[in-house]
Amino acid sequence: MKPRVLVVEDEDEIAAFVQASLGAAGYDVVRAVDLRSATARFRERTPQLVILDLGLPDASGMEMIAMVRAQHRTPVIVLSAQTAEVDKIAALDLGADDYLTKPFGAGELLARVRVALRHAAVPQAGTAPVFVLDDLCIDVPAHRVTRGDRHVHLTPVEFRLLARLAVTPGRVVTHRQLLTDVWGAEYVDDTHYLRIHMGKLRAKLEDTPAEPRFLLTETGIGYRLAGE
Amino acid sequence: MRAARLTRFFVPLLLVLPVTAAAWYFDPLFSVAGAMLLYLLAVVWAAFFRGRFESVLTALLSVLAFNYFFLPPRHTFHIADSRSWLALIGLLLVSLTVAGLTARLREQKSRAERRAERSRQAHALAESLSLLSSVDEIGAIGLRAIHASFGMPCALVLQDVEGGPAMIAAVPDGARFDLNAARWSMTNRRPLGPATPDWSELACWCVPLQSPDGAFGAVMMTLDAAILPAPDAEDLGHLETLARQIGLAIQRERAQQARREALHAAESETVRNALLASISHDMRTPLAAIVGAASTLVEQADAVSPQDRARLLQGMLDEARRMTRTAENVLSLARLSASAGRALRTDWESVEEIIGTVVASVRQRDPALPLQVRVEPELPPLHVDSGLLGQLLGNLLDNAARHGGRSPVDMHACRRADVIDIVVRDHGPGLPRGIDPEKLFEPFVRGAKTAAAGYGLGLAICRHIALLHGGTLVAGNHPHGGAEFRLSLPVSAPVNAETPA
Numbered sequence: 001m002k003p004r005v006l007v008v009e010d011e012d013e014i015a016a017f018v019q020a021s022l023g024a025a026g027y028d029v030v031r032a033v034d035l036r037s038a039t040a041r042f043r044e045r046t047p048q049l050v051i052l053d054l055g056l057p058d059a060s061g062m063e064m065i066a067m068v069r070a071q072h073r074t075p076v077i078v079l080s081a082q083t084a085e086v087d088k089i090a091a092l093d094l095g096a097d098d099y100l101t102k103p104f105g106a107g108e109l110l111a112r113v114r115v116a117l118r119h120a121a122v123p124q125a126g127t128a129p130v131f132v133l134d135d136l137c138i139d140v141p142a143h144r145v146t147r148g149d150r151h152v153h154l155t156p157v158e159f160r161l162l163a164r165l166a167v168t169p170g171r172v173v174t175h176r177q178l179l180t181d182v183w184g185a186e187y188v189d190d191t192h193y194l195r196i197h198m199g200k201l202r203a204k205l206e207d208t209p210a211e212p213r214f215l216l217t218e219t220g221i222g223y224r225l226a227g228e
Numbered sequence: 229m230r231a232a233r234l235t236r237f238f239v240p241l242l243l244v245l246p247v248t249a250a251a252w253y254f255d256p257l258f259s260v261a262g263a264m265l266l267y268l269l270a271v272v273w274a275a276f277f278r279g280r281f282e283s284v285l286t287a288l289l290s291v292l293a294f295n296y297f298f299l300p301p302r303h304t305f306h307i308a309d310s311r312s313w314l315a316l317i318g319l320l321l322v323s324l325t326v327a328g329l330t331a332r333l334r335e336q337k338s339r340a341e342r343r344a345e346r347s348r349q350a351h352a353l354a355e356s357l358s359l360l361s362s363v364d365e366i367g368a369i370g371l372r373a374i375h376a377s378f379g380m381p382c383a384l385v386l387q388d389v390e391g392g393p394a395m396i397a398a399v400p401d402g403a404r405f406d407l408n409a410a411r412w413s414m415t416n417r418r419p420l421g422p423a424t425p426d427w428s429e430l431a432c433w434c435v436p437l438q439s440p441d442g443a444f445g446a447v448m449m450t451l452d453a454a455i456l457p458a459p460d461a462e463d464l465g466h467l468e469t470l471a472r473q474i475g476l477a478i479q480r481e482r483a484q485q486a487r488r489e490a491l492h493a494a495e496s497e498t499v500r501n502a503l504l505a506s507i508s509h510d511m512r513t514p515l516a517a518i519v520g521a522a523s524t525l526v527e528q529a530d531a532v533s534p535q536d537r538a539r540l541l542q543g544m545l546d547e548a549r550r551m552t553r554t555a556e557n558v559l560s561l562a563r564l565s566a567s568a569g570r571a572l573r574t575d576w577e578s579v580e581e582i583i584g585t586v587v588a589s590v591r592q593r594d595p596a597l598p599l600q601v602r603v604e605p606e607l608p609p610l611h612v613d614s615g616l617l618g619q620l621l622g623n624l625l626d627n628a629a630r631h632g633g634r635s636p637v638d639m640h641a642c643r644r645a646d647v648i649d650i651v652v653r654d655h656g657p658g659l660p661r662g663i664d665p666e667k668l669f670e671p672f673v674r675g676a677k678t679a680a681a682g683y684g685l686g687l688a689i690c691r692h693i694a695l696l697h698g699g700t701l702v703a704g705n706h707p708h709g710g711a712e713f714r715l716s717l718p719v720s721a722p723v724n725a726e727t728p729a
């Protein structure tokens with residue numbers, strides 16, 4: 001069966017391109033133009049994925065995320081403008097799975113859709129505790145990180161940081177989420193901890209830290225562990 | 229207070245007692261004149277170190293003690309002959325004269341010291357006011373200095389929009405003043421209160437702040453008789469000196485404010501022109517290319533070969549992406565110039581990450597560009613707006629790719645003392661000769677048909693972003709060829725650099 005994707009977008013030009021691109025890649029696309037119709041389509045058609053423009057004519061896309069998250073684990077990818085970092089972070093913290101900044105290309109769109117769907121297919125509780133990408137292996141339960149046959153020695157903080165990203169490979173984790181999960185809620189504003197330890201982690205894991213393969217930066221938003 | 233008043237009576241007593249004892253002890257050696265000299269010494273001491281009241285009292289006590297103990301017949305206050313009278317009156321007159329002269333000397337000395345102290349206060353105030361850049365701060369610091377000098381409540385009054393007096397600040401907070409006095413003083417441009425011809429019975433001084441166009445405010449001070457029993461012209465003079473410093477600082481700050489506003493207005497005008505010029509050029513060219521390519525594909529679909537078709541489509545994509553970057557530059561410039569830098573969204577950011585993101589996006593849109601990146605390990609995090617800094621570096625790389633003749637491009641970040649340098653260099657023909665590199669940063673030089681043409685809006689916004697971060701951006705040619713742009717950003721320490729493990 002073709003995976004069904006609900007596209008909530010009021011601008012016809014963007015919707016047309018997203019529909020065409022997803023349709024060509026073999027997805028069954030349903031479109032809605034505002035929050036009201038999106039809610040109805042979501043109930044009727046039970047899509048496997050929602051692509052949501054944050055700027056809807058009748059309401060904020062945030063309400064849609066809240067509505068979906070209240071009862072479902074359906075992945076949500078939000079679309080937003082270049083300068084709306086604050087909205088993106090809010091959407092991610094509210095439970096959106098990923099975001100795309102306009103303008104984006106078909107390649108990016110399809111890659112994000114694949115990651116989100118694959119992730120939704122893995123039951124949350126049994127998230128793969130061993131992450132493997134190329135020659136990088138992160139064995140969370142064994143507290144062991146290797147590149148090829150080389151054991152990588154990490155400090156406890158570095159390991160917790162890496163393990164947190166490895167729980168959701170391919171998905172962006174906001175600064176706030178990382179600081180809360182790794183350091184604790186009282187450290188949410190101390191982004192410089194994050195910068196310093198991420199720098200050390202990259203120095204140990206990456207061949208060229210300035211052009212990372214695994215630990216990817218989402219400027220102004222957070223980090224993601226490369227997923228595919 | 230009470231203890232001080234009692235001391236004034238005790239000091240003379242305590243002086244006269246030991247002097248009497250000493251004179252008594254040395255009496256067999258001395259004549260009566262010896263005792264007299266000892267008493268005189270006590271009077272001089274009291275006059276010099278204690279003041280007029282104590283010295284007069286010491287003189288009177290000395291005369292009594294001298295009469296009782298040393299003038300025959302001894303142990304009575306009876307005065308036997310005219311020689312004794314003469315000695316007694318002589319002692320009294322001499323000690324009173326000496327007391328008067330010495331006390332005056334002492335008062336002159338303490339007045340000179342007070343004058344020196346006050347002139348030091350005025351200098352210190354002038355110095356600290358010169359560092360301030362807002363009227364509120366000037367008011368606060370100025371009043372604090374007046375309060376420190378006099379110890380009495382004071383306030384700063386400035387003309388409000390209707391020309392009436394409005395209290396801006398007071399020390400201590402909440403002190404109350406009669407603004408009618410300020411109004412009178414501002415209208416008549418004269419101080420009022422004690423030691424002036426006007427309102428001299430008022431327990432308050434009010435000094436107008438004057439500019440060539442008239443009084444624009446006043447400094448007021450409530451007089452407290454317990455602190456300053458007899459406010460005189462010299463005290464008023466000191467207050468006027470301090471007030472004048474405050475007035476000058478406020479005038480200077482207002483003039484600077486006006487200049488800043490004029491400059492900002494002129495800059496906004498320049499920015500508006502630059503934006504219009506940029507929209508008309510940097511956006512029209514790619515639009516024309518897109519419209520041309522798309523219309524070819526639509527209208528001559530059958531005649532276009534598959535290779536041309538692919539090329540036209542790729543061209544449309546490239547031009548559209550270029551327009552996106554131009555749009556971002558235009559938006560940033562508009563946003564930053566409208567808010568004068570308040571729109572910065574700063575956080576602790578890693579130079580390595582910002583460079584990494586920019587390089588990744590340049591590689592994505594131009595995979596063939598020979599781009600080499602070096603970032604020194606363990607650079608400290610910077611407190612910057614990562615989006616804007618990324619835009620700056622992206623523009624520099626775009627320029628290097630466009631004007632470097634497809635030569636290799638180096639990007640290099642390293643620390644140099646308290647700055648982080650990020651250098652972008654190509655190996656192409658370099659910057660145009662015979663033109664000031666600074667010209668490249670002017671908002672729009674393309675339409676001017678100068679040798680620097682071609683850089684558009686990009687470098688202007690780069691310079692703007694660098695300055696907003698307290699950094700510099702300079703252009704030059706590398707000694708071994710190629711254009712070089714150097715961004716230098718100051719390193720500032722995080723509030724808490726220690727990280728919990």
